[in-house]
Amino acid sequence: MTVRSADPLTQAGAISHLRQTPGLELVESPHRPGRGRVAVVLTHRLDDMTIVELRRLTREPGQRVVLVADRLREPELMAVLECGVRTIMWRSDATPSRLAQAVRAAAQGESHLPQDLLGQLMTHVGRSRRAAANALSPAVPAAGLAPREIEVLKLLADGMDTREIAAKLSYSERTIKNTISGLMNRLQLRHRAHAVAYAVREGYI
Incomplete structure (x- = not known):
């Protein structure tokens, strides 16, 4: 020594x-x-x-x-x-x-x-992993919610329907439907209420 x-x-x-x-x-x-x-x-x-x-x-x-x-x-x-x-x-x-x-x-x-x-x-490892995931797919994280999905779910949680959300965010109703359908399929969520519950539980809204 x-x-x-x-x-x-x-x-x-x-x-x-x-x-x-x-x-x-x-x-x-x-x-x-x-x-x-x-x-x-x-x-x-x-x-x-x-x-x-x-x-x-x-x-x-x-x-x-x-x-x-x-x-x-x-x-x-x-x-x-x-x-x-x-x-x-x-x-x-x-x-x-x-x-x-x-x-x-x-x-x-x-x-x-x-x-x-x-x-x-x-903390450093977690930050590095998030940065790597965002670099690979900045629009849709490998696990979790993209910014547009969070916006949609916040409005769903406020009781808005597809048409109202589309008007609020200046998107077409088809875009909103595709956004909701995409996140539900990716995260294996059963319905819109389940998607909102997921977002609340994970701290997105």
């Missing part, structure tokens, strides 16, 4: 704590990179130099990285994950025992992210 930090005091403190942990072999020399199965990287903020170091470390065969940071914004989180880092700890949570536990887990190939970073990651 190696410990790396741009702050000598931070590095010395982490080394002091980890050296006292049974079962962990510490390699301190900066001239022997990659000798440990786990590299602990401590940083106050993520900068370009840290990203370069993370990328270099994760490219070494068998090497795993535990990143200890003050905070990471979403773009920084994505950059860290793209480097191949799979274990991240907040500095405020990095007690000696927790840090040692994270090192052991990383050595066994396990991953760990704080709960708030997991939330950021899920």
Whole structure:
């Protein structure tokens, strides 16, 4: 295991704590990179130099990285994950025992992210999937309702019939009928009331 930090005091403190942990072999020399199965990287903020170091470390065969940071914004989180880092700890949570536990887990190939970073990651994945779906078919989402369909369903929910909706939206009655029929077939809805109920349940109206 190696410990790396741009702050000598931070590095010395982490080394002091980890050296006292049974079962962990510490390699301190900066001239022997990659000798440990786990590299602990401590940083106050993520900068370009840290990203370069993370990328270099994760490219070494068998090497795993535990990143200890003050905070990471979403773009920084994505950059860290793209480097191949799979274990991240907040500095405020990095007690000696927790840090040692994270090192052991990383050595066994396990991953760990704080709960708030997991939330950021899920939000990012969801946004990326929606963007991909819209790029493939911007007018009709792969699952769900298109803008025109939502407009029609809102007016159906207000009690309007096909003719009134057509007049309100400046479409032909045939267009409105086709819009309703299309969404009902795509989503396997039985009738117009079912379509309105679906839209309400899914939060469209």
